[in-house]
Amino acid sequence: KQEVTQIPAALSVPEGENLVLNCSFTDSAIYNLQWFRQDPGKGLTSLLLIQSSQREQTSGRLNASLDKSSGRSTLYIAASQPGDSATYLCAVSRGLGVFNKFYFGSGTKLNVKP
Amino acid sequence: EAQVTQNPRYLITVTGKKLTVTCSQNMNHEYMSWYRQDPGLGLRQIYYSMNVEVTDKGDVPEGYKVSRKEKRNFPLILESPSPNQTSLYFCASSLQRTGGGNTEAFFGQGTRLTVV
Numbered sequence: 001k002q003e004v005t006q007i008p009a010a011l012s013v014p015e016g017e018n019l020v021l022n023c024s025f026t027d028s029a030i031y032n033l034q035w036f037r038q039d040p041g042k043g044l045t046s047l048l049l050i051q052s053s054q055r056e057q058t059s060g061r062l063n064a065s066l067d068k069s070s071g072r073s074t075l076y077i078a079a080s081q082p083g084d085s086a087t088y089l090c091a092v093s094r095g096l097g098v099f100n101k102f103y104f105g106s107g108t109k110l111n112v113k114p
Numbered sequence: 115e116a117q118v119t120q121n122p123r124y125l126i127t128v129t130g131k132k133l134t135v136t137c138s139q140n141m142n143h144e145y146m147s148w149y150r151q152d153p154g155l156g157l158r159q160i161y162y163s164m165n166v167e168v169t170d171k172g173d174v175p176e177g178y179k180v181s182r183k184e185k186r187n188f189p190l191i192l193e194s195p196s197p198n199q200t201s202l203y204f205c206a207s208s209l210q211r212t213g214g215g216n217t218e219a220f221f222g223q224g225t226r227l228t229v230v
Contacts, residue, residue, distance in 0.1 A: 031217065034218065036221070041224075041226075042223060043118075043204065043221045043222055043223035043224045044204065044221035045221075046218060046219065046220065046221075049218045091219075093217060093219075100147070100208050100210060100217050100219070101147070101159060101162065101172070102159075102206075102219060104156040105156060106154065106156040
């Protein structure tokens with residue numbers, strides 16, 4: 001069964017720092033990997049989707065990488081801002097016929113201090 | 115605007131009183147699913163649907179029912195809610211892909227359910 005782990009569980013940084021959030025998964029037979037942002041009491045907002053054939057995706061200050069063989073993904077946030085404070089979730093979708101089901105990590109709660 | 119809409123956003127109910135949480139998407143997606151989110155356990159899939167009249171159990175289906183009579187709607191039904199179903203529920207939709215392409219998932223805003 002796919003297990004997704006996110007480290008660290010919580011992170012507090014001063015504004016302006018570059019930071020890296022980590023995600024690891026146990027079964028490399030994934031179809032894609034998606035990073036989400038969740039604000040308190042709110043839904044999930046999709047940040048980046050990396051298909052299994054891709055190595056990375058970029059959107060603004062965000063860059064996500066994928067290494068399927070080692071079961072790892074990182075989300076890099078450049079020049080962090082207080083508005084980046086949220087919980088970041090990593091999810092992998094399984095391959096082998098059921099491409100839409102996602103397995104989620106427990107998230108990294110990020111606090112960016114002004 | 116592409117979106118997944120859940121209702122209600124908040125619900126407090128009593129044990130045993132049947133309830134339905136609605137979910138609707140406007141993106142003509144085939145695949146829809148329900149997740150529950152609990153502290154320390156992350157999001158876990160309850161049920162999913164690959165198209166109209168096609169539904170199947172996810173990882174934690176006990177105590178829940180779903181139906182998919184129309185492509186856009188996928189309600190979650192709790193016939194006899196119990197306190198262990200107190201949770202934050204999310205509906206999601208995506209295009210159904212069987213061999214290639216983008217299956218980016220879109221999520222609703224969540225429904226916080228409390229069963230007392």
